[in-house]
Amino acid sequence: EPEVTQTPSHQVTQMGQEVILRCVPISNHLYFYWYRQILGQKVEFLVSFYNNEISEKSEIFDDQFSVERPDGSNFTLKIRSTKLEDSAMYFCASSTGQGTGELFFGEGSRLTVL
């Protein structure tokens, strides 16, 4: 069964460093998303991406964050200068965009900022 894959599964970084989280969405999906979950808190929407551009972003998704689909298969989330409060589990998801909310999620990338 097709699945969304994410790398790395866990990354530890120093505050101020740049981090890139990678995702390979399901191949025939057209919509891509990043969500995150800070430990003990809710899963929060960060950004959605369609047709090579951001279609929607939350207020969390400030100038420190960027997304890219560099080669038609990968979908990346970059955090330019990490802060302690960026420590979270980051989930990538993709969907066909049929409007039913059926998102297919990856296993998540845990980011720890020291």
Add this chain to the structure above:
Amino acid sequence: GEDVEQSLFLSVREGDSSVINCTYTDSSSTYLYWYKQEPGAGLQLLTYIFSNMDMKQDQRLTVLLNKKDKHLSLRIADTQTGDSAIYFCAESSKENTDKLIFGTGTRLQVFP
């Protein structure tokens, strides 16, 4: 703003029914969802209900929606140890049905 609330933990004996509850704030949500997360895995869509329905049944799963009270529940009949997981309630944003508003998740523990 939109918000979804769930209790954090539920513990049931194997064979019993589990009922996981959720409240939400946005009455204009088109769909409401239950996602399941097993250890080490991503969130997996378990079931969803369209907002003009009040019940949906799928094998051991029954979803009840009370729009007046903005209350959603997931009942798992004959709960098995393999049902142990975190269950997330979510509603779709009124502007974008693929943008989901999640609760914190309810950790279901099934003991023999």
